[in-house]
Amino acid sequence: MHEGDEAGSVLRFGRAGDVPVRPVVRSARLASIPLGFAGRRVAATGKRMIGRPRVEVDAELHARTARHMFEVLGELRACAAKLGQFLSIYELVLPAQIAAPYRVALSQLQESTPAMLPSAVHAVLAEQLGEGWRGLFRDFDDRHAAAASLGQVHRAVWNDGRTVAVKLMYPGAREAVAGDLRHLKRVSWLASPFLSGADIRGIVDELCLRITDELDYELEAANQRRFAAAYAGSADFLVPAVVHQCGEVLITEWVDGKPLSQVIANGHQRERDRVGELFLRFNLTGPAQCGLFYGDPHPGNYRVTADGRLAVFDFGACAEPPLGFTEMAADLLAGIVGGDPDIMAANARRYGFVAPGVELDAAALADELGLFREPLVQPTFRFSTKWLRSVVQHVSQLHLSNVNRQLTLPARLTPIGRMFVAGAGVLCQIGGEVRVRDAVRTLVPEFVEVANTAPITSIRSSDNH
Template sequence: MRRFSTTQAQRVRHNGQVTDIPRRAVARTAKLASLPLSFAGRTMLGFGKRVTGLASDVISAEIQERTAEQLFSVLGQLKGGAMKLGQALSVFEAALPDALAEPYREALTKLQEAAPPLPASTVHKVLAAQLGPEWRDLFVHFDDSPAAAASIGQVHKAEWKAGRKRTGVPVAVKVQYPGAGAALISDLGQLSRLAGLFKVIQPGLDVKPLVAELRERVVEELDYELEAKSQTGFANAYADDPDFLVPKVLASSKQVLVTEWVEGIPLSTVIGSGTVAERDRAGELMATLHFSAPKRAGMLHADPHPGNYRLLPDGRLAVIDFGAVARFPDGLPEPVGRLTRLALQGKANEVLVGLRKEGFVKHDLQIDAEEVLDYLLPILEPIQMEQFRFTRAWLRAEAGRIASPRSPAYQFGRQLNLPPSYLMIQRVTLGSIGVLCQLEAKAGYRGILERWLPGFKG
């Protein structure tokens, strides 16, 4: 893997913050600030009481549509932390009730792979700062038009010089937006104030913990050399695997990452128009990657939105972004599998004892063990049988059961605690389930856990 000096890049970032970033930050802050104000105006026109329970009970279709259009339009324009939050939320689109889903669906899915591109001149400046003034000599060809855009960078297709050959190796060149760090911190600080606005999307959705976790990982995701290390670890762990492809890293610096190019069907396309077989295959492989990676690579792929996956013609699943990973050198925690198995076996008292020990239930809190099973077993339905098909209807039912203040499960869930050490696992698992429900994928999920989740098989 080739590495490059970042001295010039650091100077460029510093100068960027002094001159350009403050003006951008003001504009971004103004856009974000406009959201709750506009929403408040629509609230006064449409209804005067606080949104509680199911949003469809009190929000008119017109208000839903206008809020969706403005909210996700602004998130998409902002890139940075706002777009990152939008991408994280987009995997939960499948949980929206039918009455609410349509106004949001198109706007949400656009966030998964679309963002306004950087000008070619700006891209060239970043490449010169990161790869050196003669950066063009490293490529046979470089396409100035981005092939894809994400929250903190955009991807260009190019041909990497391979020795003296006239034809190069097809590569993806990820270029970080100048000032991405300052933008991320500013955006996430602003977004934490908008938690109430996101209640329109899902009344039980608490955005603040998600924003806090995203903020903690800003530094890691801004460092493309760290991402290169993570991707190389995955590539080595899944080398020559019949089910997965992880592109090799060819070069990296703090703000530029060069990897093998992958041709395949984006998972967003599979969701929208894939065959049943393609959707089932993609879902099975996503679940397998989720549970196998901590054991095989010592890491959990922590950004399960559809833009990070491609279904290849030979049936393999390609994973193309490793900016967000969680490190589990010893694999997933054994209590996760063991307590799940005990719950399926109906051993309520043992489950409650284990949850107390892991910090999910406070020691001084009196809880009926059978209520624990009543709460957990519906969630565990996908692994109570040999084959299960995730559906939007199933997720909507579970979201309603757990997130509606009128539900007994909601009242019980408020007594539970989520230990910090499990926050990432919970978020990524829920995100993966959201994508499986978008795919409406059927597979033997129980068998996947039996093979890869420590403690589950017994």
Template sequence: MSDAGAKKPDDRDSAVPQRAFSRAAKLASLPIGFAGRTTLGMGRRLVGAPANAVLTEVQLRTAEQIFSVLGELKGGAMKFGQAMSVYEAAMPPELVEPYRNAFVRLQDDAPPMPTSTVHRIFAGELGPKWREQLVELDDKPAAAASIGQVHRGRWFDGREVAVKVQYPGAAAAMRSDLRQIGRLSRMFAVAFPSIDVKPLAEELAERVREELDYALEAQAQRAFAEAFAGDEQIVVPEVVTHTETILITTWMESKGSLSQIISDGTPSERDHYGELFARFLFAGPNRVEMIHADPHPGNYRVLEDGRLGVVDYGAVARVPGGLPPVIGRLLRAAVDDDYATVVEGLREEGFLKPGVRIDEELIRAYLEPFVEPARHEVFTFDRAWMREQAQRISRPAKEGLGTAMKINLPPSYLLIHRVWSGGLAILSQLGATSPFRGILEENLPGFAD
């Protein structure tokens, strides 16, 4: 029987099991390597090596392997790496230096899809005559990230556009990766003792569905674009059209991202774009009743005219009415050193469960990373300050983890806390000097009252 007329299997489909196996094998290699390093560390301790030196070596080797593996993957592993990369400023220099370049790579890049795969997606989503709509297309991606890549093109009406295409199988890969990463939280805790990894992975898993839904992303981006239309400092590209796995927006020419400013920016550039970054984060809730909830530097583009462009609205926190005024009131009370009011307010908002008692001095110490920048008219963020705050909070003493274990983070505040923490980390990476208090007075309800 001849098979000459039989349909040949799609090489893309036949490669899916192989890629899935490869992804699983790479992630599975992490705990195996971790076990070996831990055993080696115990052996060195037995022969007299100092405990701190052994821990640093284990941390370094673990972190190197983590980012070597994450840097090769898309899906949830890439998304997780991007989320963690904003905390680079909180880590000791001797631990960060060997893989700082890997952080930047995670923030801005990922291996591209084959051109043939991209064209198949366009035909499936826009129809066989998709080139009548997308009349020009650069097959080489202009950017690539965790769940999709971006191509430059021209729409039939003459507008230059950015075409974001979701990776085939992104949903399944993302969910699988995040489940696996959640199980590896103990290993991540060794390399990153200041970051509670398991809740971060769980939160990212909850957001996967929204980020994969380009209809939701288009809706959010339209709202931001409308709210910031004509803004002298912030640019949000307009939505042209979308399908289930394609999002087309107006093209925004940029000369790089905040990642480049972090790496090579001048002091004035760091201050300027740091201020615009902070203004956007706090202005969004008032104007749009949403928070851009994916604060990593690759999403913030540096424009030739000095403005800041903002992309990627897959992860947003919806805050009807804007940020709760209680946040501003409690922050102002902390700035005024009225911690009796702070403790009472935290209890009313559910941060302190009934029956939990906590000393005002401990709350003062624990909240210092959020309060200190708001205490000064002008504040300089830097890595040393961020490391000091992160290391103090991660200590097992009362003012560190002892206090953290008594504090409950209500679900409605999860993304707000993540964005605020991530924002402080990026400002610290930038080393920006910013009129932070003035930005809060302008944009944070309750703070200036």
């Protein structure tokens, strides 16, 4: 199985299920989300003024906004689907009463897809694999089995008898993504007030490059072969073998298992602990195992097999660690564990997290990074949505002295930052108690000595269990 849970109800747009590609159409659809919200907020104010209860009006506002977001992003797919995956993690930090409708809508987005009709599927296969494509399979199921962010997956039987997953890209997806990225670059300046010291253009360019990589199935197949070879024979992890790749079609071995979303929804604590441990280890051991970070950690890309292994799919977004990464990570982690504001500030400047000439509030930086100290020095730590919410609310306080306005993200670290942020969100959804120190040691061997000598008594108390 690939990228998403088994398909339930699907959205259908167009006779062939094509992605809308005209720039004016896509821009108008995306713009309708904030414009629609603004209109509904004005209407909500009027309803409160005539006496309707605030709680009732607000619930209706967010429910309608969530549904509208789901409909627009579900129709446009492409980069919009990636945005939906991102939002499905960050709704975790919203208050529960506000987050509920977004959680439902965005979960549906991950599990739904504008399905291509069989005729369109056959046309893609014929174009990519040749008119005799049916000869490659003993059997091919025209019904799509799972959603991919930029395409869909079908179950089939390869000509040697193996059950396989056939991933094919939506017609028009490549053009739609290219248009979305051009639009993103044009409006990237809007982020400047929130990241005043950041190289916004560099970050956006790096992000666009990584998203473009996800359209390259040849690159994805190469990445997956590296991971599959590195974890071959593992008792804990399963990476499906690549069977065939040609153009915009990628064929891999089929893997059955329990979707990670089910563990998140109703897993017992022992299961959460084990799966959380596996999830953390896999996402940190890639560089040591095969020289790559796994770059797309979201629930639809993982399953738990019957023998307890964590199966992982979708390797289009992988990235090599940047030059000097281990040294940088060791210094930054040591600074967090040690808790010295001057050392943290010096490290931030040394590794490019502060632009030249920008003043930095070292005490505020130490206070913020101190939120991440406990997971690094305790033998085990239970990640939770409550903990994540407290962290995000602390770092996103809207006041002029917020230290985040003094920091930047080096563009070369954009893919790594994306992986860590998304991975932390999923880990908090799983809610497992995990050995963070041990997992970090596989990525940064020097870290364990620092962590083992950290004074536990000075850790900020936390009620995240």
